[in-house]
Amino acid sequence: MQFIDLAAQQARIRSGIEARIQAVLNHGRYIMGPEVEELEARLCAFAGARHCVACSSGTDALLMPLMAWGVGPADAVFVPAFTFFATSEAPALLGAVPVFVDVDPVSFAMRPAHLERAIEALQKRDASIYPLPKAALERSLTPRAAICADLFGQAARYEAILPIARRHGLMVLEDAAQSFGASRRGRKTCALGCHAAGTSFFPAKPLGCYGDGGAVFTDDGALAETLRSIRMHGKGRDKYDNVRLGLNGRLDTLQAAILLAKMEIFSDEIEARQQVAAWYVEHLSDVAGVAAPLVEPDCTSVFAQYCVLLPEGRREAVAAHLKQKGIPTNIYYPKPQHCLAVFAGLGYAPEQMPAALDASRRILALPFHPYMDRAATRQVAEALKEALS
Ligand SMILES: Cc1ncc(COP(=O)(O)O)c(C=O)c1O
Structure with a gap:
């Protein structure tokens, strides 16, 4: 069984991808070729956003807006305690201090009420209100931004996050690395x-x-204009008129071409993802001890990962049993952010973010992709049942 089956997708659209690549080989504009703008327009229309600036990675897609806002060493940036490292790495790269906020134990998104308490704690430099990094007690930091990760494919609760941010003058950056195509x-x-x-x-x-x-x-x-400048080494009127510090942050024309071919089937794949998730829910409902991911009412997830929670202490044996049955699994993420060695200097204790810590100990990602069939989801559920019985 495949954890993610990119080969099945490629077999479906191979000729479209080859035609798109061929077109790039013919015009030869490998950097900022016409496919990049075409993709940006297509993505804007798909998402319903006004501006799209394609760039070199999801990490740079977080770094660039923070750079545009001038986030730096005098700033605190609130980030979820349970996410992929890039969410907290981006502000830290700019010298800002990440302030961790615990997550919802079901959706794993930043908890709005905790964000509000963390802001208050920072403003009053009082860690009895909410856990703070050492730096926030030693010097006065400006609460500048919150980065919320839409973990595993479902959007965070922005309807609650945005009013809090507005009240405190914070910028909100959605880390949608895992959620493009989902809705709220x-x-x-x-x-x-x-x-x-x-x-x-x-x-x-x-x-x-x-x-x-x-x-x-x-x-x-x-902001979109500034991002276009940052993407190209802080260019001004032309690329040798550098008006700010930037990056080599462009998306390759070839990658834009491949994405354009994939956009042809993206909506269809999102529907297929819903179907696979529904099969999982059906089969897992009868496996005691496994909590399947819950999608909030009026929301859809794209299930970038299909992560279940297992009873404490059982994960390693369950993963080993599944492996023996030919079912691959992964752990996203084995360490919460506040426990990473790179952030040891912030001085957090593991128990200060209990939901993030608990998730890191109990979570397991199961095989999931839009080309999975019902029988495969049943096979995974049955293997889980055996492992837990
Ligand atoms: C939540 C989250 N944020 C940011 C990133 C960074 O994306 P990239 O690997 O494209 O730099 C990822 C990638 O795994 C992610 O899962």
């Missing part, structure tokens, strides 16, 4: 009202290219 209350991710959103086109993502890629979305035209 009738709107698609990357167009949920945040100041900016970044997504990833890493090959295993719901919309993936054949290398690294990403995109930033925003409704703010001035």
Whole structure:
């Protein structure tokens, strides 16, 4: 069994991909060729956002808006304690201090009420209100931004996050690396009202290219202009008129071409993902001890990963049993952010973010992709049942 079956997808659209690649080979504009703009327009229309700036990765899609906002060492940036490292790495790269906020134990998204408490704690420099990094007690930091990760494919609760951010003057960056194509209350991710959103086109993502890629979305035209400048070494009127520090942050034309071919089937694949998830729910409902992912009412998930929670202490044996049955699994993520060695200097204790810690100990990702059939989901559920019985 495959964990993610990119070969099945390729077999379906191979001729379309080859035609797109051929077109790039013919015109030869490998950097910022016409496919990049075509893709940006297509992604804007799909998501319902005003501006899209394609870029080199999901990580740069987070870094670039933070750079545009001038986030730096005097700033605190609130990030979820349970996410992929890039969410907290991006502000830390700019010298800002990540302030961890615990997550919802079911959706794994940043908890809005905890965000509010963390902001208050930071403003009062009082860690009895909410756990704070050492740096926030030693010096005064400005609460500048919150980055919320739409973990595993479902959007965070922006309708609750945005009013809090507005009250405290924070920018909100949606980390939609795992959620492109999902929706919340009738709107698609990357167009949920945040100041900016970044997504990833890493090959295993719901919309993936054949290398690294990403995109930033925003409704703010001035920000989009700045992002276009940052993407190309801080260019001004032309690329040798550098007006700010930037990056080599462009998306390759070839990757844009591949994404355009994949856009042809993306909506169909999102539907297939819903079907696979429904089969899993049906088969897992009868496996005691396994909590299947829950999608909130009026929301859809694209299930970038299909992660279940197992009883404490059983994960390693369950994964070993599944492996023996030819079923691959993965752990996203074995360590919460506040426990990573790179952040040891922030001085957090593991128990300070209990939901993140618990998730890191009990979570297991099962095989999931749009080309999976019902029998495969049943096979996984049966193997889980045996392992837990
Ligand atoms: C939540 C999250 N944020 C950011 C990223 C970074 O994306 P990329 O690998 O394209 O840099 C990822 C990629 O795995 C992710 O899962």
